[in-house]
Amino acid sequence: MTAEPNHIARLLRDTAATAILPNWQGIAARHKSDGSFVTESDPAAQRHLTEALAHDFPGIPLLGEEMTRAEQERMLRNADSALWVVDPLDGTSNYAAGFPAFSISLALIEGGRPVLGAILDPVRDECFVAARGRGAWLNDRPIRPFAPSRSIRDCLAMVDLKRLPPELLQAVTRHTCFGSQRYLGSVALEWCWLAAGRFQLYLHGGQKLWDYAAGRLIADEAGAAALHLIPDSLEPGTEITLEPRLAIAAANAELLRAWSDCLELAVDVG
Incomplete structure (x- = not known):
């Protein structure tokens, strides 16, 4: 199966509905060894997305934030072929505090560079996606940066x-x-x-x-x-x-x- 942005967006929405949103505004956080926060939703979301990707795209390994450094280094050796990179809950501090700014981030790396990216804001149901050389979209609408002036x-x-x-x-x-x-x-x-x-x-x-x-x-x-x-x-x-x-x-x-x-x-x- 070829990885297409719309398919990846569906996987992210399913992960959020299953492992992230049900626990929001009522979950405890603890410190990891590096000082950052983690909740039960972080590894749960990573497991859910890992299983979905393994089913739909067998043979492509996954590097996740909720892995040990040794595991991440081992996975990174596949960056020249194909590798998923996932942050199952980016903004865990916000999530644990009830501040509505957190996301799931997923990238496909091939040839040592990202070729596909998808990021879901589950609170606003905004899914941003991009494919290298094909542009970027928000919920199927093309997006561009904006500047009010040249200053x-x-x-x-x-x-x-x-x-x-x-x-x-x-x-x-x-x-x-x-x-x-x-x-x-x-x-x-x-x-x-x-x-x-x-x-x-x-x-x-x-x-x-x-x-x-x-x-x-x-x-x-x-x-x-x-x-x-x-x-x-x-x-x-x-x-x-x-x-x-x-x-x-x-x-x-x-x-x-x-x-x-x-x-x-x-x-x-x-």
């Missing part, structure tokens, strides 16, 4: 302050070059909202592969401009890896250049 001073910025390197955090707070700042708390949804034109500037200091594999593809296919950098060196990091990446993006290349200049980043944005 970043008119733009809304989505900025995660917590994970930024000190020098970049200082640049953000020193230069008030954007219109206003928000933070959603679900990396996957943040990429989708950029793609759909709901904000114009993006900065996040530490994204894992399962956070961005689908979302970055959706933003790219919609027409946004984005870079992933190695946090310590702020050098471009393009390979598929388990190491975190710093993300900087904007609604278009012109705004990305202005955003990079504002943040004093010496990077080539094209």
Whole structure:
């Protein structure tokens, strides 16, 4: 069976209805060894989606957030052939607190790069999908980024302050070059909202592969401009890896250049 966006969207909706929404606003969370939150819904959603994908697409392994590091490294060796990458519940802190911003994120990686991505916001029943070279959609409607003007001073910025390197955090707070700042708390949804034109500037200091594999593809296919950098060196990091990446993006290349200049980043944005 060929993986098509609409089929993947149905699998995500079924997973949300079965393993995520029934427990929302009434579930306890605990800390994992890395300090992040996890609930019973996280592994339940991963199990449900793993079983569905194994049934419909036998032979394609899956790398999930709720795996050990050793298991993830073993799965990543298939990135040059075919590999599913899933975050079964992106925004677990929001989910446990009752804040309505969380998602399921699924990407298919082939040849060392994402070729298909789907992200479901189960609260709003919004499913964002993209296929490499074919564009991006929200519930079957094509999406594009939006910018109110050519100036970043008119733009809304989505900025995660917590994970930024000190020098970049200082640049953000020193230069008030954007219109206003928000933070959603679900990396996957943040990429989708950029793609759909709901904000114009993006900065996040530490994204894992399962956070961005689908979302970055959706933003790219919609027409946004984005870079992933190695946090310590702020050098471009393009390979598929388990190491975190710093993300900087904007609604278009012109705004990305202005955003990079504002943040004093010496990077080539094209």
